[in-house]
Amino acid sequence: MASLTKKELQKKYEEYKAQGLALDMTRGKPGAEQLDLSLPMLDLVTSKDYKTLAGADTRNYGGLDGIPEMKEIFKDFLEVSSTDEVIVGGNSSLTLMHDTLARAMSHGFPESKKPWGQQAKVKFLCPSPGYDRHFSVCEHFGIEMVTVPMTDKGPDMDVVEKLVAEDKTIKGIWVVPKYSNPTGITCSKKTVKRLAKMTTAAKDFRIMWDNAYTVHHLSKEQDELENILEACKKEGNDERVLIYGSFSKISFAGSGVAGMGASASNINWMKAHLSMSTIGPDKINQVRHARFFKDFKGVQKHMKKHAAIIAPKFDAVIEILEKELGGKKIATWTVPKGGYFISLDVPKGTAKQVVKLASDAGVKLTAAGATFPYKNDPKDENIRIAPTLPSMGEIKLAMRVLAVCVQLAAAKK
Numbered sequence: 001m002a003s004l005t006k007k008e009l010q011k012k013y014e015e016y017k018a019q020g021l022a023l024d025m026t027r028g029k030p031g032a033e034q035l036d037l038s039l040p041m042l043d044l045v046t047s048k049d050y051k052t053l054a055g056a057d058t059r060n061y062g063g064l065d066g067i068p069e070m071k072e073i074f075k076d077f078l079e080v081s082s083t084d085e086v087i088v089g090g091n092s093s094l095t096l097m098h099d100t101l102a103r104a105m106s107h108g109f110p111e112s113k114k115p116w117g118q119q120a121k122v123k124f125l126c127p128s129p130g131y132d133r134h135f136s137v138c139e140h141f142g143i144e145m146v147t148v149p150m151t152d153k154g155p156d157m158d159v160v161e162k163l164v165a166e167d168k169t170i171k172g173i174w175v176v177p178k179y180s181n182p183t184g185i186t187c188s189k190k191t192v193k194r195l196a197k198m199t200t201a202a203k204d205f206r207i208m209w210d211n212a213y214t215v216h217h218l219s220k221e222q223d224e225l226e227n228i229l230e231a232c233k234k235e236g237n238d239e240r241v242l243i244y245g246s247f248s249k250i251s252f253a254g255s256g257v258a259g260m261g262a263s264a265s266n267i268n269w270m271k272a273h274l275s276m277s278t279i280g281p282d283k284i285n286q287v288r289h290a291r292f293f294k295d296f297k298g299v300q301k302h303m304k305k306h307a308a309i310i311a312p313k314f315d316a317v318i319e320i321l322e323k324e325l326g327g328k329k330i331a332t333w334t335v336p337k338g339g340y341f342i343s344l345d346v347p348k349g350t351a352k353q354v355v356k357l358a359s360d361a362g363v364k365l366t367a368a369g370a371t372f373p374y375k376n377d378p379k380d381e382n383i384r385i386a387p388t389l390p391s392m393g394e395i396k397l398a399m400r401v402l403a404v405c406v407q408l409a410a411a412k413k
């Protein structure tokens with residue numbers, strides 16, 4: 001589309017503003033149509049039928065690391081080799097990640113000389129743009145965040161290898177390895193190998209492998225991810241990786257089931273701590289999930305139904321970006337094969353302004369900077385677009401408004 005003059009853009013913007021829009025593209029929440037897909041699950045546990053396959057009474061306490069049939073599903077989901085390498089928890093993987101770091105701070109891992117919280121400085125590598133809540137967890141515990149660039153193959157491994165080899169206060173790295181939040185990239189085979197193999201100055205270094213979008217494909221063309229635990233074991237670094245995932249964007253975002261995978265000794269470490277905070281998870285919800293999905297193949301099959309609902313929404317975003325901003329050399333964006341986000345880069349120094357302009361016109365976007373440690377995007381250029389929750393009509397309208405805001409901010413530069 002031909003470029004509009006600044007005056008024309010301003011006029012268009014004012015027209016949108018006058019419409020009193022109220023559109024929300026902030027968070028990656030599933031839409032109601034997606035949540036409806038799992039409704040039959042609610043009828044699978046009844047007052048007459050609530051036991052596990054082995055006949056355990058799910059109403060009572062116990063089963064700290066989950067019911068056997070759900071551990072089986074998570075074994076395949078998290079790609080670990082046995083159910084001894086799995087904990088099935090409550091509804092949220094973020095809780096499991098938060099609690100892991102809380103325990104590292106208060107008690108340390110088995111190889112830690114002292115709890116992390118008693119060490120003068122603890123740092124974490126944060127590939128960015130990344131998931132804002134990972135960064136909030138670090139900030140919450142006073143873990144210093146070191147920004148590492150994201151490439152289209154995962155974290156920039158030249159930077160990562162150098163930093164972890166030199167600095168023993170660097171205790172870990174966050175990685176969303178598949179269809180990452182927000183850039184949609186999947187770590188290459190080589191990146192996985194380098195992460196598993198690299199020499200770390202800290203003996204108790206951990207990779208927080210948040211595989212939140214492992215089955216969240218948008219098309220038939222799917223990304224493949226190497227098995228990180230196997231790769232670590234091959235290098236003799238069995239304890240290095242902690243893997244997380246959940247059903248939040250498979251069944252119900254508020255009532256899914258989360259799991260953690262790791263070497264049996266890491267799992268035993270976690271279980272010992274877990275037993276201090278719970279006598280057991282919600283097993284009734286685990287039975288619901290196990291009955292509904294049956295096995296990992298059932299999960300994969302179900303995800304095709306999600307893709308059929310959300311892929312057109314992603315397509316609509318891309319189509320409007322292409323039509324309104326394509327060829328103008330003012331913005332670039334990702335075209336992900338899976339996950340929940342599209343990452344938009346606008347001219348340097350304008351992301352905050354674009355988000356503000358959009359907000360003033362009634363289109364709420366994730367705050368600019370949120371995808372970086374300390375909410376500080378050094379180039380002020382990244383905007384995360386979350387297209388799953390709004391309706392198709394809302395998405396199209398919101399994207400048209402956003403495209404005008406991007407052009408307006410670029411013209412004002």
Ligand code: PMP
Binds near residue numbers: 212
């Ligand atoms: N990890 C990533 C990368 C996410 O994008 C999200 C949800 N936005 C979560 C974890 C949260 O997962 P859960 O609902 O299992 O806590």
